[in-house]
Amino acid sequence: MIKGLWRHFLLTLRLNFRSGRAIVYGYIMPILFLVGFGTVFRTGEPRLLYEIGQIFTITILGSACLGMPTALVAERDKGVWRRYQLLPVPINALLSGVLLVRVILAGTAVCLQIVLAHWIYGTPVPSSPFPFALAFTVVVFAFMGVGLILTSLAKDVPSVQALGQCVFLPMILIGGVGVPLYALPDWCRQIASFMPGRYAVELLQSAYQKSTMSSFAVYPALILILMGVAAYIAGLRLLDWEQSRPKGRRIRSALWIALALASWIGAGITTLRLDRISPLQLANHPSFLSIDQASIESITYDGLPDDHGIYTPLAPPLNTDQRMTHRMREFAPRLRQWDPGLKGDTGQRVRNLISVAAIADITQDNSEAIIARQIYDFLQASFDKKDLTHALAWIALSPDNGSVVSAAPELGLKGEAHPDIIRERSAWYARKFLGRILGHIPDPPP
Amino acid sequence: MAMSTVLSVRNLTKHYGSTGGVSDISFEVDAGEIVGLLGPNGAGKTTTVECILGLRSPDSGQIRVNGIDARTDPDGVRRITGALLQSTALQDTMSPRDAVRLFGSFYSPAPDVAQNLARFGILPQADVPFQHLSGGQRQRLALALAFLHNPGLVILDEPSAGLDPAARRDLLDCIVAEKKRNRAILLCTHHIDEAARICDRVIILDSGRLVAQGTPNSLISRSPDTVSIQLRTSSDPDAGDLKSIPGITDIKQANDSFILSSNLPNQSIQGIGILMEKTGNCITELHLQGANLEDAFMELTSKASSPDPAHPSNPEPKDPE
Numbered sequence: 001m002i003k004g005l006w007r008h009f010l011l012t013l014r015l016n017f018r019s020g021r022a023i024v025y026g027y028i029m030p031i032l033f034l035v036g037f038g039t040v041f042r043t044g045e046p047r048l049l050y051e052i053g054q055i056f057t058i059t060i061l062g063s064a065c066l067g068m069p070t071a072l073v074a075e076r077d078k079g080v081w082r083r084y085q086l087l088p089v090p091i092n093a094l095l096s097g098v099l100l101v102r103v104i105l106a107g108t109a110v111c112l113q114i115v116l117a118h119w120i121y122g123t124p125v126p127s128s129p130f131p132f133a134l135a136f137t138v139v140v141f142a143f144m145g146v147g148l149i150l151t152s153l154a155k156d157v158p159s160v161q162a163l164g165q166c167v168f169l170p171m172i173l174i175g176g177v178g179v180p181l182y183a184l185p186d187w188c189r190q191i192a193s194f195m196p197g198r199y200a201v202e203l204l205q206s207a208y209q210k211s212t213m214s215s216f217a218v219y220p221a222l223i224l225i226l227m228g229v230a231a232y233i234a235g236l237r238l239l240d241w242e243q244s245r246p247k248g249r250r251i252r253s254a255l256w257i258a259l260a261l262a263s264w265i266g267a268g269i270t271t272l273r274l275d276r277i278s279p280l281q282l283a284n285h286p287s288f289l290s291i292d293q294a295s296i297e298s299i300t301y302d303g304l305p306d307d308h309g310i311y312t313p314l315a316p317p318l319n320t321d322q323r324m325t326h327r328m329r330e331f332a333p334r335l336r337q338w339d340p341g342l343k344g345d346t347g348q349r350v351r352n353l354i355s356v357a358a359i360a361d362i363t364q365d366n367s368e369a370i371i372a373r374q375i376y377d378f379l380q381a382s383f384d385k386k387d388l389t390h391a392l393a394w395i396a397l398s399p400d401n402g403s404v405v406s407a408a409p410e411l412g413l414k415g416e417a418h419p420d421i422i423r424e425r426s427a428w429y430a431r432k433f434l435g436r437i438l439g440h441i442p443d444p445p446p
Numbered sequence: 447m448a449m450s451t452v453l454s455v456r457n458l459t460k461h462y463g464s465t466g467g468v469s470d471i472s473f474e475v476d477a478g479e480i481v482g483l484l485g486p487n488g489a490g491k492t493t494t495v496e497c498i499l500g501l502r503s504p505d506s507g508q509i510r511v512n513g514i515d516a517r518t519d520p521d522g523v524r525r526i527t528g529a530l531l532q533s534t535a536l537q538d539t540m541s542p543r544d545a546v547r548l549f550g551s552f553y554s555p556a557p558d559v560a561q562n563l564a565r566f567g568i569l570p571q572a573d574v575p576f577q578h579l580s581g582g583q584r585q586r587l588a589l590a591l592a593f594l595h596n597p598g599l600v601i602l603d604e605p606s607a608g609l610d611p612a613a614r615r616d617l618l619d620c621i622v623a624e625k626k627r628n629r630a631i632l633l634c635t636h637h638i639d640e641a642a643r644i645c646d647r648v649i650i651l652d653s654g655r656l657v658a659q660g661t662p663n664s665l666i667s668r669s670p671d672t673v674s675i676q677l678r679t680s681s682d683p684d685a686g687d688l689k690s691i692p693g694i695t696d697i698k699q700a701n702d703s704f705i706l707s708s709n710l711p712n713q714s715i716q717g718i719g720i721l722m723e724k725t726g727n728c729i730t731e732l733h734l735q736g737a738n739l740e741d742a743f744m745e746l747t748s749k750a751s752s753p754d755p756a757h758p759s760n761p762e763p764k765d766p767e
Contacts, residue, residue, distance in 0.1 A: 004552035011540070011548050018539040018575075079534035083591075085501055087552050088525040242501075 004089060009097040016105060025067050030059040030109045031116060038121050047121035050420040053205025055117075056110050057139065057177050057197060063106040064143035066164040069150040072098065073160040076151075081241035091241060102147075103140050110136060126208050131216050135207035139200040142224040145231025146196065149260055152238035153253065171197030182406050182418055189277040194268030199223045209420070210400070219276065223267045230263035288347025288394035296393040301435040304428060312361055312428040313369035314376070316444050327367060327412065328374065334411050335378055346383060348402050350391035351426065353379060354433075355405040356413065358425035363415035371413075376433050389437060395430035399423040450476045452599045452630035453498065458507035460493050468493050468654045471507070477598065480621065480631040482641035485651035486747055491634045492532065494651070495603050498632075499529055511599050525553070528592035528600040532607065535584070538577035542568050542587045545576070546594060553595035566590040566620055582613030589617065593624055600624065603634040618644050638740045652747040666738060673711040677718065678703040678731035687725070691717030703731065 016022045034048075034055055041051045048055070075081055084094050117123035126132045146167060154160030172178030174188040176198035181189055192198040199220035206217040234256035271277060305311040335341060340352035357372040365371060379388055394401070404423055407416040435441030453475040461467040468490035475481045483491050496502040498509050500520025509516035509523075516523045536545050542563055550557040563569040566586045571579060579587065585605060592600055602621065606614040614637075622644050625631055635641055641648055642662050649659040658665055672695065683704070688697055693710025694717075708714035711734065722729055 003556075004548070007548050007551040011544055015537050015539050015544075075537060078537075079531070080537055082501075082531060083534040083536070086499060086524055086527075086529045086531070087549065088521045089552055090521075 004087070005093055005097055008094055009100060012098055012101045013104065016101065022067070022071075022105075026063065026105050027109055027112060029062060030055075030113055033058050034113050034116055035120075038117070046123050048117050048123045049209065050205070050418045051180065052117065052123060052208050053201040053203075054177055054180060055113060056136070056204045056208075057200040058172065059109050059113060060106050060136070060139050060143050060200065061168060061171060061177065061197065063102060063109065064140060064147040065150060065167050066161070067105075068098075068102045068144065068147045069154065069160045069164055070157060072151045073154050074157050076241055077156055085241055092236065095239075099144055102144060103137075106140055107136065128212065131207040131210070131213050132204070134216070135203045135221065138221050138224050138228075139204060142196050142200070142228035142231070145228040145235055145260075148235025148239065149231055149257065152235050152240065153257070171195050176201055180418060182416060186277070190268075190272060193271040193277050194264050196224055196227050196264070196267075199227075199267070205420075223271070227260075227263045227267060230260045234260040288345070288350075288391045291390045291393045291397065295397060296389060296434075296438075299393060299396055299431060299434065301431055301440050304431055304435075307369070307432070312357075312425055312432065313372060314429075314432055315369035315373040318370065318373055318377070325367075328370060331371065331374060331412060332378075335374065338408070338411060340405050340408075341378075341382075346387045347391045347394050350379060350383065350388065351395050351402045352405050354395060354426045354429050355422050356408050356411060357429050358404075358422045359406070359408055359413050359415075359417050361425050361429075362417035362421055363413065365413060372429060375429075376436070379433065380437070385437065389434065392430045392434040392437070396427050396434060399427040450478075452477050452512055453632065454508075454510045455494070455498065456508040458494065458497060458509060459505045460497055460502060460507075461505055466490075466493070466654065467505075468497075468651070471651070471656045473649050473656065473659055475599065475630040475632050477630050478625060478628045479646040480625050480633055480644055482645035482648040483632060483634040483651065484636075484638065484641055484648055484743060488653070489651040489747075490654040491651055492603060493654075495529075495531070495601050495632070495634055498523075498601060499527065499531075500524065525595075526598050528595065528597035530585075530588045530592040530600075530602045530605050532603045534588065536576045536587075539575050541573045541575055542579070542583075542590070543572040545587060546590060549591050550594050557594050557596075562590050562594055566593075567616070580613075581608050582610070582616070585609060585613070585617055586620070589620055593629075596627075597629065599630045599632070601632045601634075604636065605633070606635070606637060606640060614640075638738075638743050642738065642740075650743060650747065657747065665743075666741070672741070673708050673714075674735045675706040675708055675711070675714060675718070676703055676731070676733040676735070677706060677729065679722065680728040680730055683721065683725065683727055687721055688718075691721060693717070 016026070037051050037055050038048055041048060072081075081091070085091055087094075114123075114125055118125055150160055150163045150167065154163055174184060174191055175195040176184065176189070176192040177200070181192060181198055181201070184192065203217050203220040203224065206220075210216075237256050238253055307314040307316075335353075335356070338353075338356075340355075341349055343349070344352070353375055357368075357375045359365075360368040360371040379392075383391070400423060404419050404426065406419050406422060407413070432441065436443045451474050455474070456472050458471045459467070459469050461469075466488065471490070471494060473481070483494065485491050493502065497504045498511070498516055500516055500523060504517065511523045512526055514522045514526070540548075543559060546557070546559045546562050550559065550562070560569060560572070563572050566589050568583055568586045568590060571583050574583075576584070576587075589602075589605065592602065605621070606617050609617060618640060621631060621633070625644075633641065633645060645662060647659065647661055648665060650657050650665070685697055685699075685704075688694060688704060688706065691706075691714055693708040693714040694706050695709055696707035698705040706714065715732075715734075718729070718732075721727070
């Protein structure tokens with residue numbers, strides 16, 4: 001029997017590569033999505049690093065919720081699985097082989113995307129593959145459960161494709177998968193909390209970027225496992241390999257579907273109650289007070305972007321004319337009263353204020369360099385030098401700690417930026433400011 | 447159960463809600479015989495087959511294949527049973543060689559792939575994708591998969607559906623050849639001539655009940671002693687004159703000939719001759735055909751459909767032959 005299952009697995013894998021359609025949907029479409037994201041998201045540095053979780057999620061979602069159910073329903077309608085039922089082996093063992101093939105197909109598509117993203121856009125690869133592989137496995141598991149439910153509900157191929165789109169499109173548009181969560185309005189983020197897509201993005205993004213088990217995003221992983229288990233239970237109970245479905249299944253179907261949906265609703269409510277609707281909130285931040293002198297001295301100032309360049313521009317010390325432009329005249333008093341700059345401990349306040357410079361940089365504000373200088377001056381004026389030194393070192397050394405502000409319309413800044421990019425730019429600004437305060441970077445006279 | 451009995455079905459009952467299914471069916475199939483399962487649409491043939499193969503769970507009754515209980519050990523039954531079901535297919539890109547190798551790998555010892563393909567005449571198409579095989583080649587492949595592991599029992603559900611006459615004849619020859627290897631074969635079919643040609647015994651189902659079983663000849667002998675006379679003459683005779691001939695029970699006109707039913711064939715033939723002579727008409731063609739399995743089938747299924755409370759569900763034990 002093991003030999004038969006192994007042969008079935010290998011043959012299913014081989015048949016997939018004999019089908020032109022499977023190649024297009026399995027590999028060409030993921031490449032197109034990668035290039036599409038690369039075209040749309042051009043500002044991140046490195047390119048696509050902060051969107052990579054979304055790209056992988058789309059690939060896995062497409063494979064598990066569109067490709068797999070369509071293939072299974074087409075085979076069921078042709079009677080392939082009816083024939084398989086006559087073999088002296090449990091049908092779910094054969095189904096497991098098909099699921100495993102799908103894992104391999106999705107995995108190879110994701111690997112192809114990693115290689116191409118690195119080659120075309122210079123997106124870094126994870127330093128350690130294990131956390132990412134684990135995250136990938138959890139996401140595939142959850143989405144394939146959803147795919148099984150779609151397979152069991154659809155009466156034919158057109159209906160399974162329609163059902164698949166009903167899952168795929170909302171997650172792409174308002175579920176934090178296609179459009180990033182930080183760019184969605186609050187009501188969308190709340191809705192996204194009820195869908196597995198946003199948890200998949202969070203888990204894959206976190207595992208890809210951080211590549212350590214200690215920073216593995218446990219919360220989204222648990223949510224996805226819960227959703228996956230509920231979906232497998234419902235899907236396997238509902239699967240019927242006969243082409244014609246006897247009457248009386250509808251009520252039973254509704255009950256099992258309700259079980260699967262209960263996991264989505266439970267996840268959403270938990271997320272809302274825990275106030276985790278914003279992406280990539282990290283727990284257990286080490287305080288800026290934990291930064292010691294040795295840590296500060298370990299910081300280097302080589303390789304920082306040029307002050308007059310595209311990234312993290314910083315104007316020279318401002319003269320009176322620059323300060324007295326209409327916009328800057330309004331900016332300074334607003335900054336002094338800006339809530340995130342007043343609340344929390346010194347480290348968090350400094351991080352919030354540096355976020356403002358980062359937002360101006362990322363959104364390419366006309367006065368980005370001047371705003372950065374204003375922030376630097378304001379920090380020096382508002383904080384004790386020792387505290388400020390520790391806070392800046394904390395931001396430079398631990399960019400992922402604490403929280404960041406992703407928009408500041410009350411300060412006259414338009415647009416919003418991805419939190420991960422803000423963290424990256426904040427770390428650069430922190431080094432630039434710290435280097436000036438400690439005399440490692442000369443600040444030219446006005 | 448006799449030693450040679452491979453399949454034994456006892457009091458099988460399976461209902462779908464308030465309608466359909468089968469009720470209290472019992473029959474056996476022995477090694478080295480082909481048993482035809484006949485019945486109109488909805489008679490319960492497919493339900494019976496699916497219960498034997500463990501695809502449906504019976505409401506009650508017992509099914510044993512070589513002594514293995516199909517309800518408690520469906521995998522055990524599938525291990526010694528081959529099947530060709532209606533509405534089954536393979537993946538478009540799977541070749542016959544792939545299929546035979548895959549299906550064979552679930553049995554021990556694994557059968558020889560080329561030998562099995564050759565046995566059913568599909569070796570030349572061994573590497574042709576399933577989507578490019580003709581209907582006959584697909585059915586031959588299905589047959590190869592059914593007989594692949596040398597099963598003691600083979601169930602064939604409408605194996606010749608959709609085939610042209612030549613492909614159908616070839617397929618039936620293959621089935622008869624397999625019977626000679628001492629296999630028990632249960633053949634579900636709509637084609638009564640097919641059953642008459644190759645079946646040793648026939649079971650007739652109607653509305654979920656077993657209405658008759660026996661050899662084709664024993665079933666034919668149970669139908670009324672009516673002979674069909676096909677008559678073509680130089681000019682049309684008067685239908686009233688034909689009806690007055692002794693023994694004639696029914697007259698039908700078909701194109702340029704008459705089909706007469708007679709329960710006294712000798713007297714009817716004599717009466718036709720007298721009528722022709724009297725009216726100056728001339729016989730140009732005359733065919734006589736006795737009752738056949740189709741007549742028996744029509745007679746039995748129409749009887750079963752009539753509301754006759756005295757009609758038994760399992761009226762006749764297996765013909766011992």
